[in-house]
Amino acid sequence: MANEPVSVLFKLYCLTVMTLVAAAYTVALRYTRTVSSDLYFSTTAVCLTEVIKLFLSIGMLARETGNFSRLRNTIVDQVIRSPKELLKLSVPSVVYAIQNNMAFIGLSNLDAAVYQVTYQLKIPCTALCTVLMLNRSLSRLQWFSVFMLCVGVTLVQWTPAEATKVQVEQNPFIGFMAIAVAVLCSGFAGVYFEKVLKSSDTSLWVRNLQMYLSGIAITLVGVFMNDGPQIMEKGFFFGYTPWVVFVVFLSSVGGLYTSIVVKYTDNIMKGFSAAAAIVLSTVASVTLFGLQITATFAGGTLLVCVSIYLYGLPKQDTSKVDSNCESKQKLITV
Secondary structure, three states: OOOOOOOHHHHHHHHHHHHHHHHHHHHHHHHHHHOOOOOOOHHHHHHHHHHHHHHHHHHHHHHHHOOHHHHHHHHHHHHHOOHHHHHHHHHHHHHHHHHHHHHHHHHHHOOHHHHHHHHHHHHHHHHHHHHHHHOOOOOHHHHHHHHHHHHHHHHHHHOOOEOOOOOOOOOHHHHHHHHHHHHHHHHHHHHHHHHHHHOOOOOHHHHHHHHHHHHHHHHHHHHHHHHHHHHHHHOOOOOOOHHHHHHHHHHHHHHHHHHHHHHHOOHHHHHHHHHHHHHHHHHHHHHHHOOEOOHHHHHHHHHHHHHHHHHHOOOOOHHHHHHHHHHHHHHHHO
């Protein structure tokens, strides 16, 4: 499966869908947090996202196992009767729950384009976690691209673009701090989950089930701890509109679809997708929220897009270079 040939059209399809989902999620979430005074509870949206992901994962596992009997046995043996594994996967569940809630806070206080660019700081954070937790190394070009990305994000935040069509009060500092927390959570949880996946032959969908079950329990605790009295008074679905349902749907599908993109495409395409999503978010913000683009914002965004592309370039195979040098040295000595 990993080496299965994939057509160019399918790769373009994956790129297009991933880009549209990322851009649409950011813009739609920003819209739902700024156009109405009757805001829905973000904690309930995060909880519903975990529930939908759970059912989608069960559907994918059913397809993988082939019949209901195998599906039931797999869930009983590897999920229900594996409390240690559930506990192990509760770690990224907690971290992802924090990350998702920080996304709502960030987009309540920052424009979608500013958020999309700044959120790319997850790349250096993930790189650092990869080096520390998985003992991998990065090339000089990748470290250079990380530095370039940090400069680009600094420019974006230095004199941020302003949106004029916003109906709620916002605090850019709180928004940036929320993104900082989300970035740290994204880097750690992603690398931790990858480490758990590669430490055994357990199916990806079984791991997802273990993580989402923990996630539902954790987010439910968050719902009642943060908004319990208000939810009891106004209802779990207070403030929900078709746009809010759309945001929950995008968040659910986007998380699962990313794993498909990673499986069948490569890092270069992921880089193009992230850069394209930034461009689309910026265009949408200009149209929907009256975003005023500054020179430093444009320059910073360009640096971020270029850095994403450079980071995704494949490493040079130094072993071949070394072997060629050794063979030339032998010829010279002969």
